[in-house]
Amino acid sequence: MALQIAVLSTSRIVAEVMREIGNWPEVEVTAIVCRPQSAEKAHAWAAEYGVPAVYTDEAAAYAAGGFDAVYIGTANHLHYAAAKRALQAGYHVLLEKPFTATAAEARELFALADAKGLVLMEAITIPYLPQYAFLQAELPKIGEVRGAMASFCARSARYDDYLKGIWNTTFDPACLGGALNDMNVYNLHLLCGLLGVPGRAEYRPSCGPNGIDTAGLALLDYGGFTAAALAAKDSEGRNGMVLQGPGGYLVVEGGTNALPVVYWAACAAAAPVWTAPSRNATVWPMNLRSLHGSLRKKTRMPRLQPGCAPCG
Secondary structure, eight states: OOEEEEEEOOOHHHHHHHHHHTTOTTEEEEEEEOOGGGHHHHHHHHHHHTOOEEESOHHHHHHHOOOSEEEEOOOGGGHHHHHHHHHHTTOEEEEESSOOSSHHHHHHHHHHHHHHTOOEEEEOSGGGSHHHHHHHHHGGGGOSOOEEEEEEEOOOTTHHHHHTTOOOGGGOGGGTOSHIIIIIHHHHHHHHHHHOOOSEEEEEEEEOTTSOEEEEEEEEEOSSOEEEEEEESSSOOOOEEEEEETTEEEEEESOTTTOOSEEEEEESSOOOEEEOOOHHHHSHHHHHHHHHHHHHHTOOOOOOOTTOSTTO
16 A cells, blocks of 8 residues: 655755656655745646645645645755644654754654654655665674764855855755755764764864855764764765774765765675665665555654754
């Protein structure tokens, strides 16, 4: 039985999901919910993808129903309020990253979901990729981790506009833009997922004219060592990750958004090699398929403890 969802927003990220979702028989979009000014785009999507309903009013959409869950792909600063409304209306929620602005907001949403018996998930790719499972399996071979670093840097297509004084949500502090929320969140999920929640975290941003972090370094204190997470939206970089231990090291090459093309572990034994499938084959299906499986099994998906990010 297919998971029927409503998509909230007509943003770029939702557009990507709409292009891919037709390949997943276990998921069906039955409604698009958007702002009145985006109605024309929403109706065009509905015609193209065969979506039966379009709403420009959330309350009306939730009252009409016809779906099990809501996928929320709004601008970052709208995540918390939108997720709260959907949960209060009785719907499961898949909420785009970054989850919320603060750990307190995240805890409130999870408490609300628990009280209503609903599933609430962050639409982050990292924990649901087969590459990540490979890393988890290989990590014990290097022994106790003594050093770790993850990097994800890519010059934003909107950075030139920002330098000209043209702000958009990507570089607007009021909209929770910036390198930490947009890109370093991938590094943090990767490091915290593999290593656990650090005892202490610190964020050192490099800020632009309006105070937004165009780049930044997160330092995660694990007692015996410090893990570093570097992200930038103002410059390119060599992306990937290194985990070091007495038994060898794990190296990840490639951007952490889609995760790397190749992983390999160099230990005392022969180094296994793992080649990832294409991005479209691995990234977008994972979150919705995980939500679908979770609902069928009536189990709650595992999640990181809120507060592990430096903005905690």
